Amino acid sequence: MEFARKGEFYVMTSQKQGSYTIADIDALPEGQRAELIDGRMYMMASPALSHQDILIWLSVEIFNYIKSHKGKCRVVPAPFGVFIRKDDRNYFEPDISVICDRDRLDERGCHGAPDWVVEIVSPSSRRMDYRLKLPVYKETGVREYWIVDYARRQVSVYLLQESDTPRVYSFTDTIPVAIYGDFAIDFSQLLDYLI
Structure with missing residues (x-):
């Protein structure tokens, strides 16, 4: 998976952007957090x-x-x-x-x-x-x-x-x-x- 930094968030840059699901959130490595908005994944950095x-x-x-x-x-x-x-x-x-x-x-x-x-x-x-x-x-x-x-x-x-x-x-x-x-x-x- 590739990411582009957008402030505190990282946005997935792959061709799949827009079609991510909660299964993709569940598949993230331990400790990585992300949110989904209409299938777009936004990775979250540490606060x-x-x-x-x-x-x-x-x-x-x-x-x-x-x-x-x-x-x-x-x-x-x-x-x-x-x-x-x-x-x-x-x-x-x-x-x-x-x-x-x-x-x-x-x-x-x-x-x-x-x-x-x-x-x-x-x-x-x-x-x-x-x-x-x-x-x-x-x-x-x-x-x-x-x-x-x-x-x-x-x-x-x-x-x-x-x-x-x-x-x-x-x-x-x-x-x-x-x-x-x-x-x-x-x-x-x-x-x-x-x-």
Whole structure:
């Protein structure tokens, strides 16, 4: 297999591009991760430390809220498979998935759209998160989509069933979580955690 680097992602360059399936994802060597969008394979590079710090911090914040409210939703950080269109040509690994319908879950991943997805972007992964994944998340029924941008210190919140225009917050804001009426995340605490 041959790859061309596209920021954090590697795109398959073979003639097969556009016809990859989940079987090709399953056949990758141990430790290699990739996503599929309409049969196009995007290889994923290892994340940076700041990415992982944000991933852990947010996952814990969400988990603690759900646990303290005895909620039925599950929060699952990457790597975790989302069979977003329930076909064999689309497969995502969101940074954080919140799934409230537990019937969608099995040991392989989530079958269908999570209720809430968080992607943590770097400058090199913007195209993937803003342009390629956004319409798929909207089309498949993701209710809330957050793009956390460490470089810009901002969070774009898409309420996909209401509007295509995001609400943009800074890392000093307290951001309400729309799928819960009484939950908001104070991102100023993240800055304290990162320093």
